[in-house]
Amino acid sequence: MRRALLAAAVSAAVVSGFTPAEAQTRLRFAHVYEVNEPYHTEALWAAEQIKARTNNRWNIEVFPASALGNEPAINEGLALGTIDMIYTGTAFAGSRFRPIAISNAPYMFRDFDHWRAYRESPLFTELAAGYDRATGHHILAMTYYGERHVTSNKPINRPEDMRGMKLRVPQAPLYLMFARSVGANATPIAFAEVYLALQNGTVDGQENPLPTIQAKKFYEVQTHLALTAHITESLVTISSGALWRRLSDADKQVFTEVWREAANRATDAIRTSEQALPPWFESQGRVVTRPDRAAFRAAAVPLQNDAQAGAGWTREQYDRLQALGARTN
Numbered sequence: 001m002r003r004a005l006l007a008a009a010v011s012a013a014v015v016s017g018f019t020p021a022e023a024q025t026r027l028r029f030a031h032v033y034e035v036n037e038p039y040h041t042e043a044l045w046a047a048e049q050i051k052a053r054t055n056n057r058w059n060i061e062v063f064p065a066s067a068l069g070n071e072p073a074i075n076e077g078l079a080l081g082t083i084d085m086i087y088t089g090t091a092f093a094g095s096r097f098r099p100i101a102i103s104n105a106p107y108m109f110r111d112f113d114h115w116r117a118y119r120e121s122p123l124f125t126e127l128a129a130g131y132d133r134a135t136g137h138h139i140l141a142m143t144y145y146g147e148r149h150v151t152s153n154k155p156i157n158r159p160e161d162m163r164g165m166k167l168r169v170p171q172a173p174l175y176l177m178f179a180r181s182v183g184a185n186a187t188p189i190a191f192a193e194v195y196l197a198l199q200n201g202t203v204d205g206q207e208n209p210l211p212t213i214q215a216k217k218f219y220e221v222q223t224h225l226a227l228t229a230h231i232t233e234s235l236v237t238i239s240s241g242a243l244w245r246r247l248s249d250a251d252k253q254v255f256t257e258v259w260r261e262a263a264n265r266a267t268d269a270i271r272t273s274e275q276a277l278p279p280w281f282e283s284q285g286r287v288v289t290r291p292d293r294a295a296f297r298a299a300a301v302p303l304q305n306d307a308q309a310g311a312g313w314t315r316e317q318y319d320r321l322q323a324l325g326a327r328t329n
Contacts, residue, residue, distance in 0.1 A: 027060045027243065030068040030077065031087040032191045034215045038269035039087055039143065039235065040064045046262040053254045060085070070190040072171055078137055078240040085243065087235045089145070091172035097134040098312025100127045100236075102321060105311065106178040106300040109232040110325075112271065115144065117325040119234075123317065128236075136241035140256055141263035145233035146209025146274045149226060151218055153204065156226035157291045159183070159299045168194055168206040174310040178207070178230050181300040191216075198222060209233060210277040211270055224287045227278065228296055237263065 029047065033039045040062065047060035068074055068083060071092045077083030094101025102108065109115045118124055119142045128139040150156055152165070163183035169175035171188040179186035187203050197203050198221040206218060207230070213219055237259045247255065278288050303309040305318055 025056075025058050027058060027084040028063060028068070028082070029060050029085040030063045030074040030083045032066045032071055032074070033064060033087070033212075035064050037211065037215050038266040038273075042262040042266040042269075043087070045265070046258050049258045049261070050254060053258065054251055058251070066190070066192040070171065070192065078238065079135075081240070081242055083240065085237065085239050087143070087237055089170065089172065090142075090234045090236055091170065091174040093131060093139075093236055093238070094174060094312060095172060097127075097131040099314070099317060100131045100139075101172075101174050101310075102127070102313040102317060103234050104172075104174050104231060105304050106181060106230045107297040108304065108321065112144075112232070114325050115232045115234070118321055121320075121324055123320050123324070127317070138239045138241065138244040139236050140239055140259040141237040143235045143237065143263040144267035144270050145235050146211055146270050147229040148207045148209055148231040148233055149213070150207045150228050150230075151198075151205050151213060151222035151225050153223045155224055155287065155289055156228070157289060158295050166202075166204045168197060168203040175231075177303050177306075177310045178300065180309055181303055182296070194218065195221060207231075209270070210274045210281070214273075214277060214280070219281055219284055219286050222286070224289065225278075225281050226289045226291050228291055229293060230296055230300065 029043060031039060031043065035041075043062045043064075047062055050058050050060060068077060071088055072095075074083055074086045075088055075092055075095070078086060089104065091101050091104040094104065103115070103118060109118070124142065128142075132138050150162070150167075154161070156162055159182040165184045166187050167179050167184040168189045169179055169186045171190060175188075176186045178184075187197075189197050189203065194206055195216060195218060198206060198218060205222065207228070208216070208218065213225070219225065239255065244252070282288050303311070305311050305313075305315060
């Protein structure tokens, strides 16, 4: 019986195009982003690099565009063992360990340099380790996702212009903090369903970084783009605990180095893209406005440490983040 089962397994591997050894090292990497976005192209680059640097021991197949599920589903897949690695927003990682979501609160960062200082800080290292302990999974890298802005079918210049607006937000609690700060009606909708929801009027608007708004073609079904920069968004690259425990120390070093390189490459591409995109949206006939960010910030800051609004970090962690890169007289 054992020989028959082994023969069947070998036969199946040959039919699928993999030898038994290759089949054992095949990994599934999932994310929700489009194939033309840097997150995906850099994931493909990382997969090739890991394959080459480990002498073909690990073969990573990348599943983009919610092919294996939305953000909550792929996070769950890590625990279920159906997915080996993912990109996910820090707000979604925060559903397992709340302090890691601190970077996702509205106006938590002053600018890109502040975000970069946080990524390289002992504070982020500590929070990532806390996530690892809480979940059993392992954070490998952090990637810049971009400043989030609001699209709509009307001009938005001040927080009160969003009062009562049906605003699509991702399916993670912390996004409600921004909606609450401006009096919008938050409507959680899966990423893959946003275009249709905008098109049929289920929601009045949505918020995302400029490269994502372009890649997902949200501008086709919205007339206005308000550069609110209300959240400086990040993705984390996560290995399931089961995979991390399988890796040798040498392979752990390779995975860490490659995914950090990929994060830097994607970060640079996104930063360059978002700075060049406002004129492009105007060339597509969209109205691009530059709202009073000071007013939006003033509305959001009182909620940054409000547990009822979604804050899950300590005041000490918040103060340490705010002190990063701060000017001293």
